[in-house]
Amino acid sequence: MMETLNLENNIQYLKGVGPTKAALLNNLGIYTIKDLIEYYPRAYEDRTKLKKINEFIDGEYALFIADVARDAKLQRIRKNLAIINTIVTDETGNCKMTWFNQKYIKERLKEGNRYLFYGKVIFEYGRPCIESATIYDVSQIDKIQGIYPIYSLTAGITQNYLFKLMSNAYENKPLVQDIFNDEFRKVHNLCEINYAMQNVHFPKTFKAVEIARRRLIFEELFLFQLALMVIKNSGLGIEKENKYENVDITPFLELLPFSLTNAQLRVIEEIRKDLTSNKLMNRLVQGDVGCGKTMVAAVAIYMAVKNGYQAALMAPTTILANQHYEELSNYFSKLGIKTEIITSSTTKKNKERIVELLKKKEIDVIIGTHSLIEDNIEFSNLGLVITDEQHRFGVKQRMKLTNKGNQVDTLVMTATPIPRTLAIMLYGDLDLSIIDEMPPGRTPVKTYAITDNLEARLNNFLKKHIDEGRQVYVVCPLVEENEELDLKSVESLYEKYKNEFFKSYKVEFLHGKMKNKEKDEIMQRFKNNETNILISTTVIEVGISVSNATVMVIENADRFGLAALHQLRGRVGRGAYESFCILKSNNKSLKARERLKIMEKSNNGFDIAEKDLELRGPGDFFGIRQSGLPEFKLANLLKDINVLKDAQSVAKEIINTDPNLTTKENSVLKRTLIEKFGEQINNITT
């Protein structure tokens, strides 16, 4: 009997890999055999039909057998460009074939040789042509004809190579343990896991693809829902040992230079109710940029501290953590509440001091970044955890902080406008509060979409505002996933602004690759109005508050999602001055103009998110990183909403009968959750 492949084996030892390729595969998140076979195709090519040349359709791919009609010719066009040309023929017609720089191909393309070809047909002057077709020996037809999976790639890894690796892995029959038993699968109409895995990579029919995908998507969404419910459950039904005394918040409110909005007060009451009840709080506060979520957090912290607890506020960036620290410690210090901050730029010595003080409960409130979840940070009695801009953190990170206390109330805050139905589905573990009102005196940001031919006028407009004492942000788009290029585009934009348009002004730039300390200094200078124009990537996207900045210019605005544009726009209009957002874009397509028009017309993040969804479709909308939704391997939260609903109701059933997954029947599920979401699930369920 052949031994089955150990799924945990390093990918390096699979036939056809080795150290060099392994490093490249790592870039795709593939480290083990299991990672490989769980690397699912993003699409499929239909190569089921073998075509004749006279059946070719312009723009479509074709798989066909043909003879080389004459020896291929090699032409050297430039130093780096060689073209190989030939004609191939079958009994129905001829097709022109071209390849670039693949000189070795020439030897194979001798008159009379017969091959199996696959490529995209383009008609030129009514005649079919194919560039860079793949060439196979005719004998390979059984392997090639069929449905062909398409994988997402990285440099140095081709489709054919990945396909080959999958085949190599499957030669050894990798066996995955099914987390669902026969009966469960039958009831919920799911195929067996190994059938699903095999057919997602090597399907014989599109029906098989559908069956396989449904099973895998169901599993992903089901486990996700189950994890959320277990987490939520952990706070349910458990009597809090010490519920909160009611706290009079007037001493805090009296320090503020403004009164809170009705929406803020309403949400504070919802929080008060949670805290004084005998169950743990698990609440999401959703509210558009600038609605004043920080003050709501501050009041919650005040209530916790007055009840003798320590509180932690976690923000996604150092800049934001600093900003919270400055604002809150200012108020808290006047009330005898001790506040400190820990970020990656905190010195080692300072950190050691804070760690000691936290343990001794000589600090009441700690504000910080991810640094707060490090293992050496311990509390004396942590009672409240708040995560700001929740969408930047995963469930795991939030739980890690929560687990530093015994019974911790949690509040999470976000400005991401996720349509409500979806929010409830996704944050199923949370109660929802919405701040749907802006502080008074805010004039909506006036938004204009313009093209580059108005650049000179725009620059005069900016100068006018700066001369009146105001400040300007210029944001340039993130070049996808490529920090090197990001940097370049910020720097070249900076050069343009600094050396061409605004010679006598103070211009600075900021990007994600800078050291935190440098970023903070640049931000600080901008806050102090020592800089007139700040050019930046979207690192300024979240939360920064400089009320003297009144104009936001967004370059290549069409490259952003509307939700992101709205977030960015929220950086201005934060003070008494009239504010402007200028969307620059030379994209003349109707769709692009239409999207930017939405920004001109609406100032409501939720409306904008929904319209964007309509225009772009769910793929793009949820494709953006800013959406902060969990990354699924196959599931698409909007397209697969029906599977999501199924998965949710099945998860609910299980949790209702076995809330902590303690029965033998559910032990596999529990183990899987722990593997996927970490030890915290274990802590909760035992």
Ligand code: ADP
């Ligand atoms: P976000 O909800 O986007 O996090 P912030 O909490 O940063 O918004 O608040 C934005 C600005 O509005 C801050 O400068 C804050 O001090 C101010 N602010 C908050 N609440 C009020 C209010 N009720 N009236 C006036 N200004 C307020």
Ligand code: MG
């Ligand atoms: Mg905020």
